[in-house]
Amino acid sequence: MRKAIIKRFILVMVGAMVFSGILFYTTVSNTMHKNTKEDMRLSLIMLDNSLDYTEPLMNQIKILSTTLDQKQARYTILDAKGDVIADTGTMDIENLENHFEREEVQKALSDGIGYAKRYSTTIKTQMLYTAVTSSKSDYILRIAIPYSGNSEYLFWLLPSIMISITVSALLAVVMADKLTKTITKPLQQIAYIMDNYKEENPELSLPNTPYEELNIITQSAKKMSESVEKYTEEIEFERMVRQEFFSNASHELKTPITSIRGYTEILLSEFTPDEATREEFLKRILTETESMTNLINDILLISRLETRDYEIETTEIRMAMLLQDIIKTLQPIAAKQGVDLQTECKPAIIKANKQHMRELLLNLIGNAIKYNKPNGMVYVTITTIGRDLLIEVKDTGIGIPKESRVRVFERFYRVDKGRSRKVDGTGLGLSIVKHIVNFYGGNITLESKLNVGSTFTVRLPEVKANM
Structure with missing residues (x-):
């Protein structure tokens, strides 16, 4: 990983430097090209100011061209029609063609100054031309220098670019090495800690990193x-x-x-x-x-109920009618136990499976009767809170110890195994209640006090008032 990071970092850095070098070369070349054109313009202005247009011009420009700071420059003086009056490149000016249609001449006539780049058929090379109109006469002054484009500056700029890229590459190697250490070291620590992860000590203590x-x-x-x-x-x-x-x-x-x-x-x-x-x-x-x-x-x-792997038939259940039916079923058992049943049911309808709701009430009320005291009471209240159905079953029975309240909803769990064997049932009643409540997305709570009694409260969603 470390080698891969260093390699990629160097490639990115070198790529960035190459791009920067190209950008630098292009920018500097354009600047130098602009400066060259400006130097050519200034040379023409100096030439124009130095010429005496009342005297022969051929000898004057030959002498003056040697004093101007433009090597390999060719100076030409044209009249307003584009005919060559004087030229430092040849003495045979009569055989030179008319320059009126040349790009730089046309621009000079219209704007006062003109530039052009083209291949010269006279001296067989690429040239850069600058032409200006004279401020002292109707003549046009032109200068031409050999110009091969921006590539002519590459010879001067290439050493600097190569040195910059080399130095940057070396710096990239050093920086990449240090950077990868700061990344790989924490990763190695994390890997070491995770490799030594033990089931008997599952807590991981991983270090914080700067990243x-x-x-x-x-x-x-x-x-x-x-x-x-x-x-x-x-x-x-x-x-x-x-x-x-x-x-x-x-x-x-x-x-x-x-x-x-x-x-x-x-x-x-x-x-x-x-x-x-x-x-x-x-x-x-x-x-x-x-x-x-x-x-x-x-x-x-x-x-x-746990796997939800079967389809159930749901219907709208009137809770008052269902409770009345269950009380009739359990009344003989309650009377035999000497337990009085008291109910209060507000009109409410819930859409659910009728057998599920029947099992829920039978188990809650049945347990309240079974584990009650002689002459005890069971209070059953059904009401609504918002769109939720609230079922509360309260008894005056033996109560449930604190340590057993969490487990009473487990399958076959019995608080008092000796007493439970004397009581009919499968030991799954409260577990069934819990699973039914979970099946419908509700919740159940338990409050209990030894020798005082217990209260089971079930809350189920999506109920509507019975009209």
């Missing part, structure tokens, strides 16, 4: 470490929950299966019980079968 981009990498690595740690904890927790679930499920199924097997073996044995005993055994087998069926149905319901 914001590298700090983004370190922050991302820290977040990744935290995510991995959290994910690992979740996997471990799920593994423990799953293990406990299978253990509890097998235990819950084993008890009725053992009973069914025992009764069946007696019925099939040589010992033939009387008709009343046979009927009692068959009733117990039926009861245990129903218990297993309920357990399996509860497990399947939780699984479907």
